[in-house]
Amino acid sequence: MxxxxxxxxxxxxxxxxxxxxxxxxxxxxxxxxxxxxxxxxxxxxxxxxxxxxxxxxxxxxxxxxxxxxxxxxxxxxxxxxxxxxxxxxxxxxxxxxxxxxxxxxxxxxxxxxxxxxxxxxxxxxxxxxxxxxxxxxxxxxxxxxxxxxxxxxxxxxxxxxxxxxxxxxxxSRPLLEMPMSPVSEIDRRIAELAMPLIPDRSTLQIGVGAVPEAIVSMLKDRRDLGIHSGMLIDRVIDLIESGAVTNEYKGIDEGVSVSGALSGTRRLYDFCHQNPGIRMTPTSHTHDPKVLMQLRNFVSMNSALEIDITGQVNSEAIGSEYVGSIGGQVDFIRASYLSPGGRSLMMLPASGAKGSRIVPRLSGPVTTARADLDVVITEHGVAHLRGRTLRQRIRSMIDIAAPQMREELERAAFDFIKASHGATQ
Known part of the structure; x- marks a missing residue:
C-alpha cells in the first residue's frame, strides 16, 4: 500500500x-x-x-x-x-x-x-x-x-x-448524511394500516421513504423483531434500544441486524461503531434469494411511483423522465414469497402532484410484475392481491384509490375486462 x-x-x-x-x-x-x-x-x-x-x-x-x-x-x-x-x-x-x-x-x-x-x-x-x-x-x-x-x-x-x-x-472530513424523512399525516395513516401485517418475530426489510420510516417509528410495542435490510436508517436505533429488535427468530444471523448500507446521520454512524449487534454484508448476503429464503416471517416494505389497477408497479420513471430506480425492490418482494410467513407491503399515497397514483395504465416501465405483488396500501385502505384473479385485483385496487378518481378507474376497468374477455373467446 x-x-x-x-x-x-x-x-x-x-x-x-x-x-x-x-x-x-x-x-x-x-x-x-x-x-x-x-x-x-x-x-x-x-x-x-x-x-x-x-x-x-x-x-x-x-x-x-x-x-x-x-x-x-x-x-x-x-x-x-x-x-x-x-x-x-x-x-x-x-x-x-x-x-x-x-x-x-x-x-x-x-x-x-x-x-x-x-x-x-x-x-x-x-x-x-x-x-x-x-x-x-x-x-x-x-x-x-x-x-x-x-x-x-x-x-x-x-x-x-x-x-x-x-x-x-x-x-478527516464529515461524512455524507441522510436526515430522517418528514412524515405527513397521510404517511402515518398508511403506516397505521400496515401495522396488523407486521406481527411479533417479523424480520424487516426497510425501503426508502417516509412511509417505511413512519412504520419503523410505530413498532416499539413489537417483540423479537429482526432486521435484514439493504440499508439501515436512524429510526432503527430506537427499535433496537426499546427492545423490540432482538434478531433471535430470524432463522439465520440470529442476534445481529444485517444490512449493506448505513443511510442516516452521525447518530446512526456512532451507534454502529464497533457494535457487535450490527453486521454489514455484501449483496451476495443481503439480496441473494438463497439467503433470503432462510429468513422467517420476512416483511419487505417498499414504495412506488404508481401502480396500475392489475397490480403492476412502476418505481422508475414517469413517462420519459427517469426519477427512481429498480433497486432491491424485486429481490426483496420475491424473497417474501420464499420466506415462511413472509409478506411484502407496497405503500404509496393514493394521489400525488400529477394526479392519481393508482392508474389504468402505467406511464413508465414495469418494475415489479403483478404476479409478484402481495399487498398494496394507501391511506384509503389495504388491497390484498396475492392469489387473486384480475377482476378481484382491479376491484381491490379501485377501492383504495382516491375517491375522486374511482369513477374514471371503473371505466378503465370495464374496458380492460371487456378486452380481456374478448381475447379469450
Missing part, C-alpha cells in the same frame, strides 16, 4: 482513457477522491463512471465534457444528471451488480473506497457501504482508498486488509 496526500494524486497516471471508475453509493462515497478525480478529468481524457444512488454534489451535468456517466437510476442527486440527459441508466436489480462486475459484464477498472481507520488487527472497515464493494475490489486493476478518521469501524464481512489497497489517502 502506497500512501499519498490528495495533492499528490495525479489521475492521469491512475485512470486510463476508456476506464470505468466505481465508488460507494448512498453515504459511502469517498468524496475527497471523487472530487479530486472530477477536478482533473480534462487531463485524463474520456472515461466512464458507474454510480449507484448518490447524495453528494460531486458529479454535475457539465462534467459530461470528459466523463460518461452510467448508473443504477436517478436516486438522490442522480436525478439532476438524469434530467439533464447525461446519465445512462443500466436497468438491473441490486443483486445483479456484484455478479455483473465479477463477470466483467459491468466493467470496473478503478474502485474508490471510503474506509475507517484500521482496528487493532490492522483491518479496515468499509464503514457506511458494503454492497458490491468486494466484487469491485476483486475485479479492479487499481484500488484507491480514502481512509477517513470519521468513518465508523462497523463490523463487516471480510474487512479490508492493507495488501488489498494499492494507494491510500488519509483524510
Amino acid at each position: 502506497k500512501t499519498l496526500t490528495v495533492e499528490q494524486l495525479n489521475w492521469t497516471e491512475l485512470v486510463r482513457p476508456g476506464d470505468t471508475v466505481m465508488w460507494g453509493q448512498v453515504c459511502g462515497e469517498a468524496q475527497t477522491l471523487t472530487e479530486s478525480l472530477v477536478a482533473q478529468r480534462a487531463s485524463i481524457g474520456h472515461f466512464r463512471v458507474f454510480v449507484g444512488a448518490r447524495f453528494s454534489r460531486t458529479l454535475r451535468p457539465e462534467h459530461v465534457d470528459h466523463i460518461e456517466m452510467t448508473g443504477l437510476g436517478a436516486g438522490g442527486t442522480n436525478r439532476e444528471l438524469a434530467r439533464a440527459g447525461v446519465l445512462e441508466v443500466i436497468p438491473m436489480h441490486v443483486s445483479q451488480v456484484g455478479p455483473f462486475v465479477e463477470s466483467g459484464l459491468l466493467p470496473c477498472d478503478v474502485i474508490l473506497l471510503q474506509l475507517s481507520p484500521p482496528n487493532e488487527r490492522g483491518e479496515y472497515s468499509l464503514g457506511l457501504i458494503s454492497d458490491y464493494q468486494h466484487a469491485a475490489i476483486r475485479r479492479a486493476r487499481l484500488v484507491i482508498a480514502e481512509i477517513n478518521d470519521q468513518v465508523p469501524w462497523v463490523p463487516c464481512d471480510n474487512p479490508i486488509r492493507a495488501e488489498q489497497i494499492h494507494i491510500a489517502v488519509h483524510t
